[in-house]
């Protein structure tokens with residue numbers, strides 16, 4: 001990953017891409033913001049008490065020209081954002097509700113992105129995923145042609161790099177959702193220098209078990225192959241059949257995937273979220289993400305267990321999604 005991050009950092013220099021870090025009072029977030037500002041890779045946009053934050057930044061030797069601080073107490077900005085929010089929600093929020101929501105850092109920060117005052121947002125070090133992404137789902141919305149956003153992790157251990165999805169958003173994806181998640185994940189893999197070989201995971205390999213759950217995944221394989229036949233994609237696979245060449249020979253000898261998959265699509269959020277955390281905590285993989293796919297502007301979520309380095313890296317990736 002170091003190599004990809006170095007490439008991204010080079011691409012981002014002088015671009016002055018503004019990334020909102022709404023949880024600015026969290027020490028991990030503040031530390032990452034200081035590093036980003038000092039390296040001039042990304043312009044961190046911090047939210048909170050302007051005077052206090054600027055004093056803290058100055059004490060950390062940050063040039064205030066390299067970051068932006070918005071006061072959440074500034075009535076004029078808050079009221080402008082609230083009015084815009086009511087317009088965007090088209091009857092789904094009153095002025096009063098909007099004014100209350102703008103007191104929440106994730107709503108305020110997401111509106112800054114929507115209004116073009118910032119380019120992207122990284123949050124979730126304190127907030128749950130639901131509270132981090134709901135403003136994005138309501139305000140930023142998915143790109144044309146994409147019905148569901150989903151969350152991928154880039155899993156890195158020395159030279160090994162894999163993509164895992166959906167580990168963050170869709171609790172019970174349908175076959176159509178899984179096909180869409182697989183296609184978007186293949187694109188994300190390419191964007192991060194991985195030539196995708198996509199495995200649709202299950203507890204069955206090529207009909208070794210048959211149930212509603214396994215049929216959901218084999219149907220997703222059909223849909224994905226129809227939607228984009230250029231992607232190397234197959235399933236349904238157990239993880240060993242997707243990843244271990246000798247097991248693939250036995251369980252799926254005729255597949256385009258021969259135990260060499262590098263993009264893993266989980267059949268449900270239970271499997272995806274548990275799966276990536278096992279690889280992270282037992283397998284010592286670094287888990288970068290979740291990177292949200294398919295939104296009109298990059299909004300990315302952190303795990304509450306993140307480190308300052310995770311915040312720094314996800315901010316760089318988020319800024320790179322703006323290029």
Ligand SMILES: CC(C)(COP(=O)(O)OP(=O)(O)OC[C@H]1O[C@@H](n2cnc3c(N)ncnc32)[C@H](O)[C@@H]1OP(=O)(O)O)[C@@H](O)C(=O)NCCC(=O)NCCS
Nearest residue numbers: 129130133134137138142147148149167168169170171273
């Ligand atoms: C993502 C999540 C918060 C959305 O739930 P929700 O807020 O109850 O969603 P709702 O059904 O009320 O929809 C809210 C809006 O988001 C949109 N939306 C919901 N899921 C979406 C998705 N996957 N992609 C795009 N838009 C979505 C809806 O269309 C709706 O838009 P609208 O208000 O403009 O009509 C919910 O699915 C969730 O909690 N997922 C699990 C998150 C999690 O805990 N992950 C594990 C840790 S990473």
Ligand SMILES: CC(=O)OP(=O)(O)O
Nearest residue numbers: 168290302303304305
């Ligand atoms: C991605 C994820 O699982 O987030 P959290 O650990 O914050 O729930």
